[in-house]
Amino acid sequence: MNTDDPQADLVAAALFIVTGLGAVWIALDYPLGTLRRLGPGAMPMGVGVLLILSGFGLGLQTLLRLRSEGPLTKPVLLGWFKWPKRHVLRATFSIVAGLCAFGLLVRPAGLFLATAVLVFLSSRAEAGTPILGSILLALVIPAMCVGIFVYGIGLPFRVWP
């Protein structure tokens, strides 16, 4: 895999700076203490400042490199941002939906139903999977999981609502 991607580096640098700024902003509320007695704010503050610095360093380094290769036009700077492809959105959405459904259902509805909904929703991630296949998977996989976790390992889960 090609790991050299200055456009991604620029976005990463911006993200690090924003994260660092956020961390420092919040850490302003925590007592710093003294050098002798470091307070709870010392570490977050120090790490946050270092993070901002490394973000700036990374960004500067990348910008200098890009400039040595040509003019800094908009596509050079923002080339990383692309609208994600449809299948990526679909995959991400179905997996997130499946996991969230599991989180919401596992307590009230029990292990089997929660897993079944997770499997059904997440298996819709790929456009080629037929509905019947998803239903079949949503029956077989939860049964296997219940077998392994509840009867195999012996975890005291509630299987049914």
Added chain:
Amino acid sequence: MDLLANLAIGFDVALSPSAMLYCLIGVTLGTFIGVLPGIGPLAAIGILLPITFHAPQTEAIIMLAGIYYGTMYGGSTVAILLNLPGTAASAVVAIDGHQMAKQGRAGPALVMTTLSSFFGGCVAIIVVAGFAPPLAQFALRFQSPEYFSLMVMGLLAAAVLVQGPFLKGIAMVLVGLLIGTIGQETVSGLPRYTFDTLYLYDGISFVVVIIGLFGLAEVLRNLAMGADREKVETRVGWRELIPTRRDMADSFMPTARGTGIGAFMGILPGAGPAIASFAAYALEKRVSRNRKNFGKGAIEGIAAPEGANNAAAQTSFIPTLSLGIPGDAIMAIMLGALMIHGLTPGPQIIQNNPEFFWGLIASFWVGNLFLLLLNLPFVGLWIKILSIPYSILFPAILSFIAIGIYSLYREPMDIFMVTAIGLVGYLFIKLRCEAAPLLLGVILSPLLEENLRRSMLVSRGDPMIFLERPISLIFLILTVLGVGLVLLGSWRARKEARSHEHETS
């Protein structure tokens, strides 16, 4: 003979039926997941981690270790047969291994990887048994300044070895350290970065971070590849399994050299199996009599990196167990798992829990033996796993992840958290940020803070304490030297590449 007596204690533990059972389950599951392309040891451990938490203390770690080297074996198998390396380490084996497979010599190649790994593992066990106790003895003298400097060294080593810009690795470590501060502070009890939610008071469990960043993000990446995902040709035929006598003779010295390199590299912070196998391959390419055949199916090109790979995997337990400082992300997971089981890694662990320590070491040997028995006769079966379509596999993996996490604390919030961290992990992949240094930061963050605070208390607020204490100073000098060397190397490489460009243009 202290060593023999200790090993006897160890084998007593490792050969008990329950330990052997967990070891067998571990290596089998590990090989199973390791065979799946695109899922490396980190993702595999991430997926399987919660299962181990329901086993008894020692057995759980034995199982986790089994999963670890099981995935490495499985990874090599697919790398050779299908040229689909799942990890950086198996990418090296794939160079010559796949060439051999193409020449119809997949059998000898596979047998040789297994034998070399077994050899490397066996030697490494002796190294671990011989070096860990004295190192622990030495480390008993360490106080907080030494630990602080040692951790700085480990974190910087992890950052430096990341592919791409050095500052990116540093930033990832720092993000990890920040994540590690989430939750109630230990001394004052002040909640930090909790956003007034009760859920974050205990901090984010490192298990959730691992499974999100490595397990879930990996699933997302594989799905996003969609049609680009490599189609796997599953039919593999080979005529004979047994390597010729010449193969064996040709492989012996490379295996021994590779094992030596691996055993050494494994102890260094940040290095680990992947770099060990690269180094072993590079060395072999220079010293081997058969060097012109490298890349064209030389058996030496398999034997050396496999020996190195496995030896390093085992010796990397030395700093983790005896100092309590993990060298790489996988060892960081091991450390976290130890802590969840109420074991405090560090110099005292060998004295206080001899059954655990020696049992784990002896179990390496048992696990390697299991792998030998599992891999040779059932190679064909492992390959069959590849024919399971991903559309069936990933809902199953997701169910495992979800149930596994929920089984830990019965906290539905953990599921939402893992989903969010998985999305962040996917973003990291898109931004080409390696997540391993981040994980090391998360795990070391509380230790780093505590040792820093204590050092400053001891020195009455004088930061020079880290330079005044000799052992601490040595760690810091080594850190500066190591980082300097790596940066110089990459700077030179870039300069060379640039002057090359000028020549051609």
